[in-house]
Amino acid sequence: MTQAEGTERRGRRRGRRRRGEQVMVPEAHFTSYYGMPVLNKPVWKPLDIAGYLFLGGLAGGSSLLAAGAHATGQRALARTAKVGALGAISLSLVALVHDLGRPARFLNMLRVAKPTSPMSMGSWLLFGYGPLAGAAAVTEVTGRFPRLGSLATAGAAVLGPGVTTYTAVLVCDTAVPSWHEGYRQMPFLFAGSGAAAAAGLGLIFAPAEPARRAGVLGAAAELGVTQVMKRRMGLAAEPLEQGRAGRLMRASEALTAAGAGLAVLSGAVRSRALSAAAGAALIAGSATLRFGVFHAGVASAQDPKYTVVPQRERLESRGFSSARQG
Structure with a gap:
C-alpha cells in the first residue's frame, strides 16, 4: 500500500467516525514479541539513583544560597548551606558509586572528556565541584583561610547550577519515554526543586529571609514547571499520574505547596517551629519529586504503548503532510 493510499484510508476511517458509524476494529493493545517490552527498563537502583538526583539538586542549590548568604553577611545561613552542600554532594557520590558497583568505574569516566555525553560532562562537573564545596565548608567551619574560602564559595556557586540540572539532561538523554519527552522542561524542574530543597535546609537550621524567599520561588518554579511539562509531554505524561509514580508526584506537589505556604507564614509570625516545618516539607517535596520522576x-x-503510539503518530503526521504536498 502506498503512502497516499494509507492516507486516504485513514481519511475514510475518520469520515465514518464523524458520521457516527460504529468502529468495528477494536482499539489496539500494544504488545511485543514473547511479551517482552520494546525497551529494556532502566537497571539503575531506585534508592541510589533517585537519591543521587535529589542530593545533587540539594548540593547545587545550597552552594548558590551559600554564596548569596556569604555576600550579604548572613553567616549562620551561609554556614548551614556550605556544610549542607558538602554533605549532599558526598552522599550523592556515595549513591552513584554504590550503583556503579566499584569506585573505579567512576574514575574511568574521567579518562576522557566527551562534550556530547551528559555522563562524561557530569563526571567532570562533580570532579571540579566536590573539592570547591569541601573547601568552602571547611574554611567556614574552622575560620581558617577566609580568602580561600571566599574563592571556593564563589567557584562552587558558579558550578552549582550545572550540578543541580545536569542530572535532568542525563535522564532525558535516553530512549525512556517519560524522561525523554520532558527534555525541554526537566532541567528547569530540577532547578526549581533544588532551590526549594536548599532553602528548606536553611529554614530548618538557620531561618532567615533569603531562605524563605528562595523556598517560595523554588516551590513556585517546581509546581509551575511540573504542570507545563505534563501538558507538553502528551501521552508520555501518563506514568507521572498513575501508579507509584503518580502517588509520589501528588505527594510532592502537596508537600511543596505546603512548604511554601508555611515559609510565608513563618516569616509573618516569626516562628522557628513553623520555619522548621516549612523546611522539612520543602525537602520532602523535592525528594519525592525525584523518586516520582x-x-x-x-x-x-515497561509499557510498549508509550514507545509505539508516539512513533506512529509522528509517522502518520509526516505521511499526511507529504501526501498533501504531493
Whole structure:
C-alpha cells in the first residue's frame, strides 16, 4: 500500500467516525514479541539513583544560597548551606558509586572528556565541584583561610547550577519515554526543586529571609514547571499520574505547596517551629519529586504503548503532510 493510499484510508476511517458509524476494529493493545517490552527498563537502583538526583539538586542549590548568604553577611545561613552542600554532594557520590558497583568505574569516566555525553560532562562537573564545596565548608567551619574560602564559595556557586540540572539532561538523554519527552522542561524542574530543597535546609537550621524567599520561588518554579511539562509531554505524561509514580508526584506537589505556604507564614509570625516545618516539607517535596520522576520513567519503559503510539503518530503526521504536498 502506498503512502497516499494509507492516507486516504485513514481519511475514510475518520469520515465514518464523524458520521457516527460504529468502529468495528477494536482499539489496539500494544504488545511485543514473547511479551517482552520494546525497551529494556532502566537497571539503575531506585534508592541510589533517585537519591543521587535529589542530593545533587540539594548540593547545587545550597552552594548558590551559600554564596548569596556569604555576600550579604548572613553567616549562620551561609554556614548551614556550605556544610549542607558538602554533605549532599558526598552522599550523592556515595549513591552513584554504590550503583556503579566499584569506585573505579567512576574514575574511568574521567579518562576522557566527551562534550556530547551528559555522563562524561557530569563526571567532570562533580570532579571540579566536590573539592570547591569541601573547601568552602571547611574554611567556614574552622575560620581558617577566609580568602580561600571566599574563592571556593564563589567557584562552587558558579558550578552549582550545572550540578543541580545536569542530572535532568542525563535522564532525558535516553530512549525512556517519560524522561525523554520532558527534555525541554526537566532541567528547569530540577532547578526549581533544588532551590526549594536548599532553602528548606536553611529554614530548618538557620531561618532567615533569603531562605524563605528562595523556598517560595523554588516551590513556585517546581509546581509551575511540573504542570507545563505534563501538558507538553502528551501521552508520555501518563506514568507521572498513575501508579507509584503518580502517588509520589501528588505527594510532592502537596508537600511543596505546603512548604511554601508555611515559609510565608513563618516569616509573618516569626516562628522557628513553623520555619522548621516549612523546611522539612520543602525537602520532602523535592525528594519525592525525584523518586516520582524515576519511577515514571521505569513504568513508561515497561509499557510498549508509550514507545509505539508516539512513533506512529509522528509517522502518520509526516505521511499526511507529504501526501498533501504531493
